[in-house]
Every structure is written in structure tokens, then in C-alpha cells.
Amino acid sequence: MNLKRKIFALAVLAGFAFAAQAQEKASPAMTAEGSVGDAKITVNYSSPAVKGRMIWGDLVPLGQVWRAGANEATTITTTKDIMVEGQKLPAGTYSFFIIPGEYESTFIFNKVAKQWGAFDYDSSQDQLRVKVASQQSSSLQERLKYEVADNKLSIMWEYGKAEAKLAPSM
Template sequence: MKNTHLNFLALLFVCMLMSTVTWAQDSKANRPSPPATASGKIGDATVTIDYSSPSVKGRKVWEELAPAGKVWRAGANEATTFEVDKDVTVEGKELPAGKYSVYAIPGKDQWTVIFNKVAEQWGTQYDEKQDALRVTAKPEKALSFNERLAYEVTDNGFVLRWENLELPVSVKPKS
């Protein structure tokens, strides 16, 4: 009887060890587009952007991965999220405090940046009916090449940088 209990405990231990190893191998950090976070203060509002950071890898980003005129998830994997703890204005339009998924529609001279009410979703599950806010922003040529997509929270809002492009988006505390 004691042998049976010991065998059972040994088997249980091996199963636990195997599942831990399996979970570790499935870590999001090991993905080709690893998770990243940009956060900072804009006035007294705290902004956090969580996203997955794809690489250019020699691909034609603005023709193939995020073509003009089509909704793009503004990152990879799960939807990029934008969280703010106070009401703000984005490009002059009001956005209540909360957590949103971020999408974009790239264009040559102007982009549409979309804040969607469904924050926790896979990036390709976009539903326009859930949009909280749409604004336009003007893309610029980046000062240097950016292999990985990156966001930066600045005093004036946030900037998306990828390949040879920067997209500054104005965010201000609501007055």
C-alpha cells in the first residue's frame, strides 16, 4: 500500500514538473512579436500602452502588413491596448478614462486612430460598432529606421514608430 502511495506521489510530481515546463515554453516573451509596454504621465493622467512588437524582417510593412485604407491592429497578436486613468482629449476629442483596444487605418497623408471599447480581444476581432473614438493624425518620416514597432508616451501624447514612419498622436488632460 505504501508503495502505491509513493508511486502516485512520484507520478503527480512528474506531471506537475512537466506542466510547468510546458507553460514556460508557451511564454509570450518567446513569440516572434514579443509583448512590450509604454507608459508615462501626460499632465496628471497616467497612460499605459500594451502591445506586441513585430519586426520588419525585410517585409513591406505599409504595403503588406498594414496597407493603406484597411483597419490594422496597431501591433501584433492580441489587440494593442491604451489605458488612461483620467479623462483626456485625443487630437482634440474627448476620451473618458478607461482601457481601450487601439486600431489604425494607415493612409499616405493621414491616419485614422481608433479607440475601441473592447480592450481584451485578439487583434483581428475588430468590431466598428464598439468604437469609442476615432481621430486623425498625420504620419511623419522617422529620423531613423525602427526594425521593431514601438510606442512611446511623451508629454504631448504618444508616438507609434515602425520602419521609416512615426505617428504622433496628441493626448491632453481634459480641462
């Protein structure tokens, strides 16, 4: 009888461990890294999933400031000055916001790096705003994803994509 209880307890514990492992975090913390010239670029963000929802124009309204991820505002760090769409972004850490649009979006680099979402966003603290083309993709990107590659900062989620050209500072 004692052996049966031990086996049962082990089976229950194994079941809980399997269930806990099977549950995926809603918006796991992610990092995208790359370089532009001698500058190292790091994007820290929480990556929500589509989960069958309509993202652009529904979950994320068009024409409004969005935190560009989940939970805390996404941050972008550059170790040296860089050019973003031909405009200078000084070295530092910035919160990153987007105003998504159907054909054009605005990337915002804000001097207040630590913020929860966009609730306390203050445009007077913007270091830089740049306009970028909004693009449609034919393949679904289930999780929000950032890339820093080929002298571009890209964001992809659901069927949408936007990217800014990056270059070393002059």
C-alpha cells in the same frame, strides 16, 4: 568513459540553453507608459520586427483597420479622462487600432479591450476616432515601438511614424 559521457551531456545541454536564449520571440510583449497631467497612460502591445519586409502598404495594407501590433489587439489605458487631438477620451482601457494612410492615419480607441487582432473589430464600439498625420522617417525602426511622452502618443515602425497630441481633460 563515464566522465566523457557527463561532459558530452553537459555540452549538449549548454548548446540547447544557448540556442534557446539566442532565439528571440517573434513579437515580444512590450509596455509604453507616460502621463498627461494627472492621468497615467499605459500602452500594452506585441512588438513585431521588420525582418527585411516592406511594412506599410504591404504587410500592413493602407486604408484598412490594423490591430496596431501583433497577436492580441494593442490596448491603451488611461486612469483619468484625457483629450486626444482635442477630443475627450474617458478614463478606461481600450483596444487600439489604426487605419494607416500614406499622408493621414486614423487612431481608433475601441470599447472592447480584449480582442484577438482585428478579426472581430466592430466600429459601432468605437469610443473615439481621430485623424493624425502620417510621417516618414529616414532611419529604420526595426521593432514596432510606442511612446507616451511630451503630451503625445507616438507609434513608430519601419520608416513610418504617426502621433496624436494628448492633453489633460478640461
